[in-house]
Structures are given as C-alpha cells and as structure tokens.
Amino acid sequence: MNREARIMTVTGEIDAFELGFTLPHEHIMVDFIGARETGPHRYDRAHVVETMEPLLAELPPLGVASFVDCTPMYLARDVSILAELSRRTGLKIVTNTGQYKPPFLPDSTFERGAEEIAATWIAEWTDGIDGTDVRPGFIKTAVEKGMLPPVLRKTITAAAITARATGLTVGTHCGCALAAREILTILERHGVAPRKWIFIHAQNEDDHNAIVEIARRGAFIELDGIGPGTEEKHLKPLLKLLDAGLSDRVLLSHDAGWYRVGEEPGGKKSSYTHLITDFLPMLARYGVADDTVRAIMITNPAAAYSIG
C-alpha cells in the first residue's frame, strides 16, 4: 500500500493505513421502488438510524474498523444517515457517487451525454453530496449480464471521466466476465487503469479462469455474497485466485444489511458478521495463511479505495 494514499469517508479524508479491517461491500439502506418515486419522503431518518445501529455496533468488537456502503443515488443513498451511524458506532463509513441501472436511472441519464452526467458526479466530489459536506469515496455503477446496452456504456464512460477527474475508484455491479472485459476496455480507453476498477459480484461468474484473467489485468475481484450456506460458491474462485498468486486482487464481503424502505418496520435484516465469525476462520482449513487473510481484509480494501 502506498503510505501517502488517502481515502474519503463520510466523516472526512483519512490516510489509507487508517482504514483497517474493512467490509468492502455492504448496505445500510436500499429502496427498490425506482428512480422516479424514491426519495427521503419514503423513510424516517431517525427510525433507520435506530434500526441499523445495533447491527453496525456488532462490528467494532469483532475488530472491524471500516464499512463501505454501496447503495448509490436513486436507491436511497442518504449520507446524513451514514454520517450519523459512523459517529454513533465509531465505524469509518465510505459512500459513493455514480448511478445504478434501469429502472434506477433518472430520465436525465437517458437524455444527457456522458460528459454531462460525469459533471454532476464530479460536483459531488468537489462540493459534497445533497447539500452536505460528505464526499464520495468511490464511483458505483451497475450493468446486466452480457454486452452493455447504450445507456450503460454511457454510465460506464461517465464513471471513467469521473475517475480521471477525481482519482476515485470505480466499482461495478457486474458478475459476468463478458461485461467485465467491455467495462475494462472503456475505462482503459479513457486512461483509467484496471487497478482502479472493482469487479463486484464476481462470484456470479462460473468461469473461474476468466476471473483469474481479469485479476491478472489488475482489477480487484470482489467475492461479496458471503453468508450462511454460500461458503462453497465463494471459496472456489477465492482458492483459484490464491493459487494463481493473486491474493492482492481479492476483496471479500457480505453484501448484507439492510433497512428495506417500504417494508415495515424496515424489513428483514441480515447481519454483517458471518464472514468474520465463520468464513475467515474456515480458510485456515484450506491452508490459507493468517497473514494472507489479514492482507485481504486490511491491505486490499485500502488499496482498492485509495484516491489517485
């Protein structure tokens, strides 16, 4: 890790080595109603904070220092809630700029060009998000399986422009090697190196050779659906990457949570602890060294979310 590197959290910029043990892909709140209808009128901030605080408070005693919230705008990204929960629990929380995929894209994304879209994301970096002084720590995007349709080629291009302007890393909800290769090509065409990209939900790609090839290009491979019953699905690509000497490209997380807007009272939540209490201890049985595990959970997230 570059000792000079910096990371942006919802409570301000920190040195990358301060990030510590990190869950690199989780959610505190999500609203799946769609871009046209979502908004702060759909939830009560105090209720969200009260509901989610106990789940987050479980993490510091387990040694977790930081938490990356991957909910993008138009899916109920609410940075005032994230900042409040960070202050209450002591967890460092990272949020994002960028947009998801239809039906979670606003009409303006279909109407505008990539430069114009990027300008609004870059403005969140320079001016803060939603009138606050909270700034994004990465750029979230999303695609479907297969080749990219025009609107998603446009959002990925906007992400590339934003990454160039800000130094932020791009993460894409992807789970498909074909789409991953197309995204890397767009990013590289705009001068964004593969090491500035996170292949989110890579465990959903069954071709593990393709995952290794994408890691070799330099991208981060995020195996992020870890929970009770999904160990095997994550273990196979993980061991393949470790055998290939690519442990420095791996990110592990639950993609868990979350307060479900529109469900009372906030829907069914899943905890953020299985990875720490069950999955990581299991790795020793497969001969994975403690130092490797620590590097995956500490060094890799710091490298992935470093600015620049």
Ligand SMILES: [Zn+2]
């Ligand atoms: Zn997610």
